[in-house]
Amino acid sequence: MPTPLLEIKDLHVSVEGTEILHGLSLSVNAGEVHAIMGPNGSGKSTLTKVLAGHEAYQVTSGSARYKGKDLLALEPEIRAREGLFLAFQYPLEIPGVSNTYFLRAALNAHRKHRGQPEMDAAKFLEVLKEKAKQVDVDPALLNRPINEGFSGGEKKRNEILQMLMLEPTLGLLDETDSGLDIDALKIVAHGVNSLRSKERGFVVVTHYQRLLDYIVPDYVHVLFQGRIVKSGKKELALELEKKGYGWIEEELAAANPGSVKV
Amino acid sequence: MPDKDLQALTEQEYKYGFVSDIEMESIPAGVNEDIVKLISRKKGEPEFMLEWRLRALRHWRTMREPTWQKPHYPAIDYQSIIYYSAPKPKKELSSLDEIDPELRATFEKLGISLDEQKRIAGVTGGLDSATAASPAPGVTPRVAIDAVFDSVSVKTTFQETLKEQGIIFCSMSEAIRNHPELVQKYLGSVVPFTDNYFATLNCAVFSDGSFCYIPKGVRCPMELSTYFRINTAGTGQFERTLIIADEGAYVSYLEGCTAPQRDENQLHAAVVELVALDNATIKYSTVQNWYPGDKEGKGGIYNFVTKRGIAHKNARISWTQVETGSAITWKYPSCVLKGDNSVGEFYSVAMTRDYQMADTGTKMIHLGKNTKSTIVSKGISAGKGDQSYRGLVKITKAASGARNFSQCDSLLLGDKCGAHTFPYIESQNKSAVVEHEASTSKISDDQIFFLRQRGLSEEDAVNLIVNGFCKQVLSELPMEFAVEAQKLLGLKLEGAVG
Numbered sequence: 001m002p003t004p005l006l007e008i009k010d011l012h013v014s015v016e017g018t019e020i021l022h023g024l025s026l027s028v029n030a031g032e033v034h035a036i037m038g039p040n041g042s043g044k045s046t047l048t049k050v051l052a053g054h055e056a057y058q059v060t061s062g063s064a065r066y067k068g069k070d071l072l073a074l075e076p077e078i079r080a081r082e083g084l085f086l087a088f089q090y091p092l093e094i095p096g097v098s099n100t101y102f103l104r105a106a107l108n109a110h111r112k113h114r115g116q117p118e119m120d121a122a123k124f125l126e127v128l129k130e131k132a133k134q135v136d137v138d139p140a141l142l143n144r145p146i147n148e149g150f151s152g153g154e155k156k157r158n159e160i161l162q163m164l165m166l167e168p169t170l171g172l173l174d175e176t177d178s179g180l181d182i183d184a185l186k187i188v189a190h191g192v193n194s195l196r197s198k199e200r201g202f203v204v205v206t207h208y209q210r211l212l213d214y215i216v217p218d219y220v221h222v223l224f225q226g227r228i229v230k231s232g233k234k235e236l237a238l239e240l241e242k243k244g245y246g247w248i249e250e251e252l253a254a255a256n257p258g259s260v261k262v
Numbered sequence: 263m264p265d266k267d268l269q270a271l272t273e274q275e276y277k278y279g280f281v282s283d284i285e286m287e288s289i290p291a292g293v294n295e296d297i298v299k300l301i302s303r304k305k306g307e308p309e310f311m312l313e314w315r316l317r318a319l320r321h322w323r324t325m326r327e328p329t330w331q332k333p334h335y336p337a338i339d340y341q342s343i344i345y346y347s348a349p350k351p352k353k354e355l356s357s358l359d360e361i362d363p364e365l366r367a368t369f370e371k372l373g374i375s376l377d378e379q380k381r382i383a384g385v386t387g388g389l390d391s392a393t394a395a396s397p398a399p400g401v402t403p404r405v406a407i408d409a410v411f412d413s414v415s416v417k418t419t420f421q422e423t424l425k426e427q428g429i430i431f432c433s434m435s436e437a438i439r440n441h442p443e444l445v446q447k448y449l450g451s452v453v454p455f456t457d458n459y460f461a462t463l464n465c466a467v468f469s470d471g472s473f474c475y476i477p478k479g480v481r482c483p484m485e486l487s488t489y490f491r492i493n494t495a496g497t498g499q500f501e502r503t504l505i506i507a508d509e510g511a512y513v514s515y516l517e518g519c520t521a522p523q524r525d526e527n528q529l530h531a532a533v534v535e536l537v538a539l540d541n542a543t544i545k546y547s548t549v550q551n552w553y554p555g556d557k558e559g560k561g562g563i564y565n566f567v568t569k570r571g572i573a574h575k576n577a578r579i580s581w582t583q584v585e586t587g588s589a590i591t592w593k594y595p596s597c598v599l600k601g602d603n604s605v606g607e608f609y610s611v612a613m614t615r616d617y618q619m620a621d622t623g624t625k626m627i628h629l630g631k632n633t634k635s636t637i638v639s640k641g642i643s644a645g646k647g648d649q650s651y652r653g654l655v656k657i658t659k660a661a662s663g664a665r666n667f668s669q670c671d672s673l674l675l676g677d678k679c680g681a682h683t684f685p686y687i688e689s690q691n692k693s694a695v696v697e698h699e700a701s702t703s704k705i706s707d708d709q710i711f712f713l714r715q716r717g718l719s720e721e722d723a724v725n726l727i728v729n730g731f732c733k734q735v736l737s738e739l740p741m742e743f744a745v746e747a748q749k750l751l752g753l754k755l756e757g758a759v760g
Contacts, residue, residue: 080714
C-alpha cells in the first residue's frame with residue numbers, strides 16, 4: 001500500500017476559540033479526486049484553509065500528513081512550493097500588481113524550491129499565454145492588476161490559470177463552481193481535468209452535483225458538523241442532489257442518539 | 263508571523279550608518295553675523311551674497327519657529343549647531359585622481375562613483391549596485407553627479423560634456439563665483455529669504471548645493487543628480503539647489519541622501535528652487551534615505567525642507583519623491599503655476615516605520631489660465647510610524663479653466679501606526695474643476711495568505727503589495743532609480759511587518 005498523498009487523522013480545528021472541525025479523517029491517494037459536500041457551515045472551507053496553512057485556523061489536535069510529511073509543521077509558502085494549491089472561494093484582489101508579474105514570481109519561487117533555474121521571461125510568457133487560452137482568460141487581463149475589476153467568472157478562471165501554471169500535486173478547490181455559468185463551469189472543469197494524472201490528487205469542495213458532472217470524482221464525502229459522516233462513490237453526490245442532507249441527519253441521529261444537534 | 267522570523271527581520275539595520283574618518287574643518291557652533299560672514303568669506307562670495315545672507319539672518323531673528331505641524335520634536339538649540347563643516351583640502355585639486363581617497367571610498371561605499379568612466383549605481387546608495395546598474399542593452403543612460411559632503415560639494419562629474427551644450431551644472435559655490443548674474447537674478451526668486459523659518463535660516467547660512475542652468479531649447483542629455491551625505495556629528499546641512507530651465511529646455515534631476523547613525527538628531531534644512539521658463543520642463547525626483555533614528559526613536563535626521571518651482575507659460579514642473587528616511591520629514595514641494603497652460607505634478611511615496619513621522623504634501627498655486635495640476639500621494643505607515651498628507655490647491659481669480667486632480671492613499675501595516683489627510687482647497691474661480699480622492703487601507707491577512715499560498719514568502723508578499731500600492735508614483739521615476747526605490751522600500755519593510 002503506497003503512502004497516501006494526503007492523510008488527515010482526527011483533526012480538530014478552531015477559529016477564534018470555536019471548534020469547527022471535530023475530528024475529521026480523510027485519506028487521498030495520488031491519482032484520486034475526492035469531492036467534499038455538505039450543508040453551509042459544516043466546515044468545508046475550514047478544511048481547505050487549514051490544509052493550506054491559514055493562521056486564523058488553529059489545529060488543536062489530530063494530524064495531517066502530506067507526501068508522508070507533517071503538513072501542519074510547514075509554513076504556508078512551503079506547503080505551496082511542495083505542490084499544495086488552494087483555489088480560493090473568494091479570490092483576492094491585489095491592486096497595482098500585475099497578474100503576469102505575480103505569476104512569474106510565484107512560479108520562480110516554486111522552481112527555486114525544486115532547485116530549478118528561473119524561467120526566463122520569454123519562455124514564461126509563451127507558457128502563460130498558452131495556459132490562459134486553455135481557460136479562456138483574455139490576454140489583456142494578464143497585464144491587469146490581480147483580480148482588480150475582474151468579473152466573478154474571470155476571477156475563478158484566473159484561479160485555475162494559476163493552478164495550471166503552478167502544476168500542483170494536490171489541488172484543493174474551494175467552491176470554485178460558485179457563481180459560474182455553465183460555460184465557465186465547463187472551462188474550469190476542463191482545466192482541472194487536464195491536470196488529472198496518477199501523480200496528482202484533488203479535493204473538490206462543492207455544494208452542487210453539477211460540477212461533478214464535469215469533474216467526475218472517485219469518492220464523495222459528506223461533511224457535517226465538522227466530521228465526515230458519510231463517504232461513497234460518485235453516486236452519493238447524485239443522491240444528495242436529489243434528497244438534500246436531511247436524511248443523513250436522520251440516519252446519524254438514529255445511529256447515535258444525542259450526538260447530533262438537529 | 264513566527265517570532266523568530268520577526269526577530270531576524272527587525273534586526274535589519276540602516277545600511278549607510280557608517281562614519282567616514284576624514285579630516286574636517288569645522289567652524290564654531292552657533293549662528294550670528296560673524297558666522298554668516300565667515301561662511302561667506304570661506305566661499306569667496308561677492309558682496310551681494312553676503313548682504314543677502316545678512317538680511318536673511320536679521321529677518322530670521324524676528325521669526326518664530328512654526329508649531330502647526332503634526333510631528334512635534336524637542337526644541338532645537340540653533341546655537342549648538344555647526345553650520346559649516348568641510349573636508350580639509352590637502353592641496354589644490356586639479357583632477358579627480360587627487361580627491362581624498364577616503365572621501366572617494368565613502369562615495370564608492372554609498373554606490374556613487376565619482377569616476378566618469380564608471381557608471382554610478384544610483385543615488386540611493388549601494389543598493390546592490392550590480393542589479394541597479396544593468397539597464398537594457400543598447401541603453402547607456404549616464405548620470406552627472408554633484409556630490410555634497412557635509413557643507414560642501416566635493417565633485418561634480420561630466421561638467422565638461424555638459425558644457426558643450428551650454429549646460430551649466432556645478433556646485434552652488436562655483437555658480438556664485440562664476441555665474442553671479444544668473445544667481446543674482448534667480449536665487450530667492452521662488453523662495454524669498456522671508457519665506458519661512460527654516461528657509462530663512464537656510465538663506466543666511468547655506469553652505470553649498472547644486473546649480474543647474476539649461477539654455478534655451480536644449481534637452482539635457484543625461485540625468486543630473488546630487489548626492490547629499492551628512493558625515494560630521496553636530497552639523498546641520500543647509501544646502502541650496504537652484505535649477506533654471508530656459509525657454510523650451512528640458513531637464514530631469516534627481517537627489518539622494520544618507521547620513522551616519524547617531525543618537526542625536528541632526529537638522530537638514532534645504533531649499534530647492536526651480537524656474538521653468540516658457541515651454542520648459544523640469545522633472546525633479548528625490549529618493550530620501552536619511553538616517554531615520556533607531557527602533558526606540560532615538561536619533562535621526564530632521565528633514566525640514568522648502569521646495570518650490572515656478573512654471574511660466576506652457577511650462578511643466580513635476581516633483582516625484584520617495585521619502586523613506588529621516589526621523590521627521592516635513593516638506594511640501596510646490597508649484598506656482600504662473601504662466602497660462604502650465605502644468606504642475608506631485609507624485610509622492612512616503613514610508614514611516616518605528617517612530618518616524620512625516621508631514622508632507624504639496625501646494626499647487628494656480629495663477630495662469632488653463633493651468634493643470636495632479637497630485638498623487640501614497641503614504642505607508644508601519645510600526646509606530648505616523649504620517650500626514652497636507653496639501654493646498656489654490657485657484658486664484660484669474661486662473662479660469664484651471665484643473666486639479668488629487669489622490670491621497672494611505673496604507674497601514676499593523677495597528678499602532680497612523681495616517682492623516684489634510685487637503686485644503688481654495689477656489690476663487692467658478693470655472694475651476696477640482697477633484698479629490700482619498701483612501702485608507704490595511705494590508706489584509708487574507709491578501710498575505712493568498713500570496714503565500716502561491717509560494718511567496720511573507721516578506722515578498724508584503725513587498726509585492728506595497729510596490730503595487732506605490733506603482734503609480736514609482737513609474738514616474740527615471741527607470742534605474744525606480745528599481746532602486748523599489749528595493750529601498752523593500753529594505754524598509756523588512757521587520758516592519760509582524
